[in-house]
Amino acid sequence: MRVNKYTYPYFGVVANQQYAYMKYKNRIYNAHWCSDMCVAGLTSIFSKKSLEFVAKRYMNTNRDELRLPLLLEDMKKEQSAHLDSMSKNMTIQWRDQLVSDIRNNLKEQHNIFESDVQSYNESRLKGIIQRFELILNNFMREFSDLSIKDWVAFIKSFTVPKTEKGELWDLSKEALLSVKLEILKPTKTDDKKKRKTKKTEDGAEEVEEEDENAKRIRYKPNLKECEDFMIDQLEQMRKVTNEFQCLEKDLVTFLNLPDKSSFELSADFIWIQNAKAEI
Amino acid sequence: MFKENVIAPTELLDQYKKFEYILNVDKKRLLKDLFNRPITEENTEEKASFEEIAAQLNKFHEAEYEILNISNDVVDFPIFCVKAQDLKHRLAKEANGIK
Helix, strand or coil: CCCCCCCCCCCCCCCCCCCCHHHHHHHHHHHCHHHCHHHHHHHHHHHHHHHHHHCCCCCCCCHHHHCCCEEHHHHHHHHHHHHHHHHHHHHHHHHHHHHHHHHHHHCCCCCCCCCCHHHHHHCHHHHHHHHHHHHHHHHHHHHHHHHHHHHHHHHHCCCCCCHHHCCCCCCCCCCCEEEEEEEECCCCCCCCEEEEEEECCCCCEEEEEEECCCCEEEEECCHHHHHHHHHHHHHHHHHHHHHCECCHHHHCHHHCCCCCECCCCCCCCHHHHHHHHHC | CCCHHHHHHHHHHHHHHCCHHHHCCCHHHHHHHHHCCCCCCCCCCCCCCHHHHHHHHHHHHHHHHHHHCCCCCEEECCCEEEECHHHHHHHHHHHHHHC
């Protein structure tokens, strides 16, 4: 409530004669979720389970487990396996477990087999489910944000901080990826020559002939491939986040509600954009 | 962040790339150019002079030495650990083989 006149104390309890708290205290208490012991108990289980998951991360950034430096292929396999395992655990141990707990606790007092959308929208059950959806959405937000930040910090820990710019972090003793200098043997047998236009120092254009049959020295894997992999992991995290569905669809199954992500993370979301820019 | 850390490994690659020509030396043509070249107005002798042959030998000798001194077998950069041993020895062997 905004008070027009400066009132002392500015921050504090302001009595409103029109809506006297004491008068509506019982009504408020009965309407609040904490008055329902079943919901209060579920909230406690829900938060405990969710907090367990928030401590985990989409990507494996444990240096001791990874045994660095790794080949790009091995890093891809490691991160893919970790993300798959996280995704399955989130669905089975987190979401399905929550759905099962909520259904078991609510089935006695609420009609979880409701098939009429209108009745469901007006029921107390909808309010309870919405509350859990909001909590889950909040946890998913936090989980995704922390996972993205953790991945960026992990990559950053392999780079030298610019102390003159106020950067400071624990620099990893090992490199992140192992790359090899190798000779690329030509695969084409035709006597083909590629023409490349190159600007000389004085600005004049010079045509250079590049023999495609010539052996070349390169990095394996290519350094660009390594960079693409690092950035692509953000996309993988985004996909898994979007695959994590709301609870409502599985709580009131007879309503045939459409699939909906618990927390929709779009490609142009600020966290993803910032992480890409940092990498 | 990543782009800044690609500069040093790319510079190392460029140093090795300077000797890429060794891998593409046509040995038969080189022998022909030195010992069996066609007689023209400029080339009055079939065989190249001693100085010319020595210069060619010296070029590959120096290349071999330079290749072996470009870097260690394993170079640690902040993000990348570059394994250069195989390429280094292969290049040096090629240079030595031509010599």
